[in-house]
Amino acid sequence: MSNPDPSPPPADPTDPVWTFRGYKMKPGEFNTAMVHFYRGEISRSNVWRQRLDSTTNWAVVITGAVLTFAFSAVTNSHAVILISFFLMSLFLFIEARRYRYYELWALRVRLMETDFFAAMLTPPFEPHREWAIRLVDSLMTPEFPISLLEAVGRRLRRNFIWLFLILGLAWVVKLLLHPIPARTWHAFFTHAGVGLVPGEIVAALVTLFFATLSLLAFLTVGLQESPGEVLPRHEALQLPGGLFQTLAGAASQMLPHDFWHRQNLLAIIITEKAEAISQQLLETLHHGVTALQGKGMYSGVSRSVLLCAVAATEVDALKRIVYGVDEHAFVVVNATHETLGAGFSSPQPRWKPGPKLRRSRQQTQVSPRPPEEP
Numbered sequence: 001m002s003n004p005d006p007s008p009p010p011a012d013p014t015d016p017v018w019t020f021r022g023y024k025m026k027p028g029e030f031n032t033a034m035v036h037f038y039r040g041e042i043s044r045s046n047v048w049r050q051r052l053d054s055t056t057n058w059a060v061v062i063t064g065a066v067l068t069f070a071f072s073a074v075t076n077s078h079a080v081i082l083i084s085f086f087l088m089s090l091f092l093f094i095e096a097r098r099y100r101y102y103e104l105w106a107l108r109v110r111l112m113e114t115d116f117f118a119a120m121l122t123p124p125f126e127p128h129r130e131w132a133i134r135l136v137d138s139l140m141t142p143e144f145p146i147s148l149l150e151a152v153g154r155r156l157r158r159n160f161i162w163l164f165l166i167l168g169l170a171w172v173v174k175l176l177l178h179p180i181p182a183r184t185w186h187a188f189f190t191h192a193g194v195g196l197v198p199g200e201i202v203a204a205l206v207t208l209f210f211a212t213l214s215l216l217a218f219l220t221v222g223l224q225e226s227p228g229e230v231l232p233r234h235e236a237l238q239l240p241g242g243l244f245q246t247l248a249g250a251a252s253q254m255l256p257h258d259f260w261h262r263q264n265l266l267a268i269i270i271t272e273k274a275e276a277i278s279q280q281l282l283e284t285l286h287h288g289v290t291a292l293q294g295k296g297m298y299s300g301v302s303r304s305v306l307l308c309a310v311a312a313t314e315v316d317a318l319k320r321i322v323y324g325v326d327e328h329a330f331v332v333v334n335a336t337h338e339t340l341g342a343g344f345s346s347p348q349p350r351w352k353p354g355p356k357l358r359r360s361r362q363q364t365q366v367s368p369r370p371p372e373e374p
Contacts (some may be wrong), residue, residue, distance in 0.1 A: 034116065040107045048102035055095040056159050059088055063163050067170050074178045079194050081171040082202070085209060086168065092160045096151035100144040111135050136337045153220025161217060168210060267308045267318055270294065270330040274304030277329070280321045281306075285314055309336070 008283055025033070044180040068082040115131030146154075175182060175191040183186040192199030271277055285308075294303040310318055315333055322329050 024334050034112070038112050038117075039111070040137070041105055041112070045105035045109055048098060048105060049096045052102060054099060055091055059091045059095075059160065059163055062087060062091070063166060067168065070170065070174055071178075074234060076178075077194075078171060078174045078178070078191070079258055081167055081174065082194070082206070084167055085164070085206075087160050088160060088163060095160075096148060097152045099155055100146060100148065103145045103151070104138070104142060108135060110137055111138070149216075150220055153216055156213065156217050157221075161213070164210070164213060168206070171206065229235060264336050265310055265312055265315060266334045266336050267306075267310055267315070268332040268334065269306040269308065269322055271306065271326045272303055272328075273326040274306055276325045277322055278306060280325060281308055281318065284321055285310060285317060287314075337352060 038100050062084060065077055066080055068077060111134055115134075119131075154247055175188055178191070180187075182191055189199035189203060192202045194202055274291050278291065281287060287308055287310060290307040292307065293302065294305040295302050308318070312363060318333075319331065320333055
């Protein structure tokens with residue numbers, strides 16, 4: 001009896017094969033691998049989402065326990081509410097850290113949903129050319145998509161700001177009612193004292209704490225690097241008179257550059273008054289402007305084309321400047337995947353060591369021993 005032939009049947013020459021670094025896959029095998037990969041990333045993001053919910057549940061339980069203890073007896077000290085402020089801040093930091101991990105997995109899921117699966121349903125019915133490169137970058141050199149401050153600000157506005165407000169109001173009510181009703185400011189500050197610390201200092205520290213929280217929640221409104229959030233386009237806090245832009249500009253002088261890791265846009269301005277508009281943009285937004293020469297193919301008129309990279313919070317200011325100078329200007333604002341250079345993100349990835357660190361590693365690296373002659 002002859003042995004069966006172990007060799008596989010010959011492949012269909014008309015069936016395309018995906019080849020990369022020695023791997024050979026047919027389209028069906030490749031799609032199956034992507035489906036399993038997508039399910040794995042969905043599972044990861046769900047796990048970290050559940051961890052976010054756990055932290056929020058801890059904070060809610062602690063808030064209820066603190067309020068129950070503080071108001072259960074007249075003699076119970078209000079210091080437990082002050083301690084809860086620091087405990088809630090710790091929970092906020094833990095949740096922000098978990099939120100960054102959640103955003104890492106959510107980014108990969110969104111890349112597959114928008115640039116792979118959704119691309120199969122829309123013409124030309126093929127994935128985007130760069131989607132695989134972006135996905136590979138996230139796998140080979142993973143980075144958090146959002147900064148820690150953006151994560152803290154977003155979780156603060158979503159959940160913790162309400163818990164802090166409840167605790168703050170409870171602290172004020174506790175001082176007004178216990179141990180006896182406070183009818184004057186002197187009595188209120190007397191109740192606010194903790195041990196040897198006068199009530200005025202305690203009240204000032206609490207006020208400073210809530211002012212810091214409000215400032216953190218306010219200044220991080222314009223940060224939009226979160227891929228897992230459903231955000232309105234060009235979401236920004238709109239205040240009259242450009243107050244938000246003024247405060248953001250002042251804060252950018254004090255905060256580190258990585259804090260302003262925002263969604264960047266590219267404004268294309270077609271105008272006949274390029275010099276005046278460029279000067280206004282340079283003086284007001286402090287962003288560079290590049291001028292190109294263009295020609296309208298219908299009218300045959302030559303016009304200047306200005307390119308200016310701006311943040312999402314600066315779009316309204318840019319429009320006011322442009323149309324204040326040239327009401328017939330044509331403005332197009334495009335979303336950008338990444339903006340590198342002065343005033344924006346650094347072209348050096350955060351995971352790569354700097355020149356000094358690379359030189360020190362090279363100096364400390366031991367050279368290999370030459371082979372000995374036989």
